[in-house]
Amino acid sequence: MKRALLALALCALAAPASAQFVNVGVQGVFGDYRELGPALSYNGGGLGGIAEVNWHKFSGDFQIAKINYNPSSGSAATDKFTSTQFDAHLRWFLASGVSLETGYTKRDISPDFTTQDFTAIRAGVRANYGLGPGVNLLLRGNYLAAAKFSGGGTAPFALELGLGLSVGKANNRYRFTADYEFQRIDRKTTISGTDYKVPIQQAMARVGAAIGLGR
């Protein structure tokens, strides 16, 4: 977590020298996490941060979120856990607000093996629509490839869906942001030659504010 925060801060500090625009912000994060079946469901909240860089046709962001998950009501789960999720998105603007997107996601769980640590590479598209000066809507969809889990297994079908809102000054100096992210990961694992479906699903909302730096 500390390393991730340090990387986020370094990005924010280094970027203005060469970047066209940099946004940094803090977020309140809410999550719903499910694994295996209805009995293992958690929800919780935490804090997050974002650093976003725009440079010509390229843009990218690094996000970090730390959520303290508790078993949700009606869940058979008994252990709490903390999820630290790091996301990286790199985009290349195509046209009409549509960008190709790729990136990386990593979720660390503490204590270990309470649920699955998870890493994957994402690839997809993002649409950005300007409702007015300083007001933007975002919609993105990614395939999560090369998924890896701390407990082993594979996920041939793993998708991510996102909805975002950004409202602020036209010059991008101050912004209110809200971001929704839904992940469905159809994890499969093999124990003693038998395949088991161990699906994972997470819905996360990030609500926060960001300031614009640089030119």
Added chain:
Amino acid sequence: MVRRLRAVLSLAVSAAAAPLAAQGTAPQNPTLRRAVQAFDNLNLPQAISLAQQALGQRLGPGDQEQAYTLLGSAYANQPDGFDKAMNSFKQVLLINSERVLDPNRTPTKTLVAFNMALSTMLLVRGLQVDSSSFVVGQGAVPIHFTVTSPAHVRVRAVSTKASVTIDSTIENGTVNIRWPATLANGDPLPAGDYTVVVDVTAEQNSFSSSQRVHLAAGAVDTLPHLTSVPGYSKLPDTEVPPRSWRPLGVAFLYAGIAGAGTLALENSQLGSANRRELSLVAVGVLATGVVMMLKKPSPVPAQGNILYNKLLDEQLIRRNADIATQNVALRRQVRLTVTPIPAGK
């Protein structure tokens, strides 16, 4: 017979005295006055003697000219005095190059000696700049003068503001020049006092004569530059678009896709999610869509108006360039008035 001789002699004396009388002023120097008196009495040897005595004394330019004229006239009527007469007249012409003798009142011998002296000298005589008024390019200032021998003639107009060469040629006799009173580029000369200088050169001999003139320039009516194209005004570069449902529609579309996608992607094996996160963001998106729909739209660049304004600007630049060209021509069409300034002023 005696009466007749006296009459002829009297006529000759009065004719011989004519060059002196032409000067019209009595000499200041007493010796010269006595010389003139001796000349009037036809006592030519005494007149010559007294005139030479007078020249040995301090004389003013007028007396000097008169003394040499007397000597020339006296020598011309003396036997073997022609060369001396010519030399005396040369001195007269050096003092006053404009000096002329009245051919009707001057004895032939005197006149011949004077003209011989004139023909052997390099002089500019009768420099005259005529008064004139004209529009630049449509007239010129007449300048006349006479060069007594073939020589290279250079005519200039000189002032503190400008100096131009009017003419440069080889001339002899009467010269007529037309001076357009313009600079080399065709612009009129600045108003002010000028000196028209005529320099003549022939081998080692040179002579210079000048005439001062005043050059006055009339007022020039130039066209003012335009700040806008008459009859046309610029349009605003931005315009406020009409309110539209589009922001709410797009918000619904985005939220709908996210909601439907979530519903479609939810794994039934994991039970139904509470969708708190989706609701939070989707409500925010829809609310923003409603606000943006109701909000007065921000002005957006009006491309048509921008192009129209650009065309107007280009037209204005073109019109002002035309006006600048016209003004250059108008400034050249100024009326100039040239007036000679009398000597001594």
